[in-house]
Amino acid sequence: MSENPQPDEETDEPSSARERLEEGADKAIGEFDQGVVDLLAWLLDTETRARIYVYLRQHPDSTSEEVAEGTGLYPSTVREALAELHDEETVSRGKRESEGAGNNPYEYEAISPSELVSGAVGQVQNQLNAVFNLDERLSRGDEGNDEGPVTISVTGAGATETDGDADDEVDDDGDTPTAADAEDE
Template sequence: MADEDTQTDETGGDEEIQSARDRLEEGADKAIGEFDQSVVDLLAWLLDTETRARIYVYLRQNPDSTSEEVAEGTGLYPSTVREALAELHDETTVMRGKRESAGAGNNPYEYEAISPSELVSEAVGQVQNQLNAVFNLDERLSRGQDGSDDGPVTISVSGGSADAPAPADEEDSDDTE
């Protein structure tokens, strides 16, 4: 009888461990899903739409993909993907080149997304210009649309790639009177 109690306790212990593992895995999956959605939300803000953000993330994970592969991998409609890729290419957020194939037939474009540091550098410039436009609103209103976007706001990003723009000199940003 003591053997049966020990066996039951061991089995019960294994079930508790498995249950704890299941709960941890569910929690981890939920956290990853929330993290992924947070990243997509941030990218959607930078790239204007969630569709474009999903395409960007897919291309970072799967460079040199065709529009068909992107559509299949993201679950988006092929026409939506083609339109978004054309816009992202025009904005230089993605690069494209012809896929080389040995056989005859058309060679589709394959796409690759720019690095996140390049994406942030471009966004920083846009935000800086918009903030300076707000600071210079009175000047713009009194002169019409000829007001400049130069102003007191200078945003610099550090810790990025070597391609990131250098911060402006203090003399350049101190031109306000």
């Protein structure tokens, strides 16, 4: 008997360890992806719409059929969601060019993540200010506005800044941004 036993060919320990590491990496990536999908589902209202958005970011100029196949969603569900996302200007569409006569399906492309975030900023800011001013709103009824100390601005591609004290923040014009500025963006 040798003092350094070799791995049993049936259990293949080194390969098993490698497989466990790969499975762990796949799980971590899957959890990250699911976290992104969950966040996008919050922004886009449903997981279905989030999955479509992610697919289109990875595969721009895809048809509804390609999206359905790539996401595993029902084609009718994809078509309905794409129509809604197009109406909301979250995706753009154009006719696919083809050689010869026949059906030219729509190709879809999702807006950039920074555009998606910018579109949600004003809405989130108003909701946070409504919560911040809840006591005042309850005492006055439903009248009045919900302007408040929460100001959210998007600076640069992908950098989001939240600040409870608008006096410290300056926008591109050198002014202190207001809730109206966020709504205009």
